[in-house]
Amino acid sequence: MTLRRSEDAFVDEIFAAVPHSGASFLKAHFPRVYVDPNREAYELDPAMFVQPLPAYVNTTSLRVRAGLGTVPRVVASGDAIYASKLDFPLIVQRLEQNYFPFHSALDVLLRQAHARYGCYLLIDCHSMPSVAGICDADAGLRRADFVLGDRFGTSCAPLLTQLVESFLTALGYSVRRNIPYAGGYITSHYGRPAEGRHTLQIEINRALYMDEESITPHAGLARLHEQMTQLTQLLVERGPDAIRAR
Template sequence: MRIVTDFRDQPPFEILAPAEQRLPFVFNSPHSGCCYPQDFLDASRLDRLAIRRSEDAFVDALFAGVVPMGAPLLRVLFPRAFLDVNREPYELDPKMFTGRLPAYANTRSLRVAGGLGTIARVVSESQEIYAQRLTVEEGLERIETLYKPYHNTLRRLLAQTHVRFGYAVLIDCHSMPSSVRCQTTGTRPDFILGDRYGTSCPVELSDLAATLLKSRGYTVSRNKPYAGGFITEHYGRPAKGLHALQLEINRGLYMDEVRHEPLPGFAALAEDLMAVLTDLTAMPDAPLVPLGLAAE
């Protein structure tokens, strides 16, 4: 954890960019941010370990090797508990705020009901974050100054990649608690691939990712219990040559979830990931190119 004053004098997110982009892939780590504003910590009822339980800790470091491979990595620096960019822009719980939310706010989504809207009410295990209500103005300011600039940046990265290569593939990088079980088998998978049940990218991409991970001895689940969040759903447009695949990693593979520290196996997992991604990014173009372009 790094404690900051706010995000006016330092960037809330950053692009780790290669000297030259050689791959039509963009990697994104929206939940690994560990820069916590002091005011946010002061307003929380949680201690500094508990508040980090929804953080995808170290995921940006696990994927850092894609940059020398020739792909950009966008990483968010503020924590998910402060603002979640993997939600609609205005998924907000009216019970969290003093004052009235704007009429366009989505106050009835399942994620809001679970306390995990754009501005979360809880961290994992349903632990309440705030000691008292926020003002509506404070919530909307986070969305205007952090959420919207982040999505503008991600959208620009994907558009530039699409123009350069004729298509773009977004790999959305996440982690999950080691307690997560597959709903159909009851097992605890090492990886979960989310492609919105085949709607956010071609099945060939998901199939290859699963095959490559399994070939290294990992267990893989598809879409259960995580099919992909707002980012995967919003940016995955295969008919337009825009593909999105969410990759969830079991935190038990690489970190001590209580002490919030990397395990000795961290480096080996990162090495395996880069080997898998080297082969994944080398897959044939044909399934990824829109049909209109492929026919020209």
């Protein structure tokens, strides 16, 4: 259960109807606490490993320092995941079996969309604890219902972000932009608005749809499922105009 509190539980169910709107839908079949696809391929803490890491590994990022690299060192509570040091070749195998297939599938979808339409909009879906954990910059604070991350306006057309924010606030939700989550590797890597490549990260407060202690859904899950289906339809219908108006 401690490990599962670092999991984006039920987010796939919230967005499960996305394909019915004509959009593509990709989900990982592995947990972030095992491999985090929202990091660089090799963003690792050298203190976790038996042997020295190759020079190509990013060992100095802020995420690595926080223990939240591609293979996390700690869970959301700050507790260590591993009792002993890891062998780097085994982690390479883990990435080859999980991380790279995920990004390969995502890259194919985005290339196809861009080739067909000249642009794409990638919505990167996440969840967040209702109260920030010890590892977070906003530790102990109660969070908004939604946090939209567009790398402070650099990964997505402003009108797209505004379209999503307006939809959510009209439903009565509290919304923040970029604080405490501006977006990770996926947002920064795939979001290049000048090329028609737009990426927006959505973080959903878990209290809206589940009991955070038992990790079980409540009635809010069905409501969010319906609302996110409506949001997807809105983006399919009005997103292209927002992109062209950037």
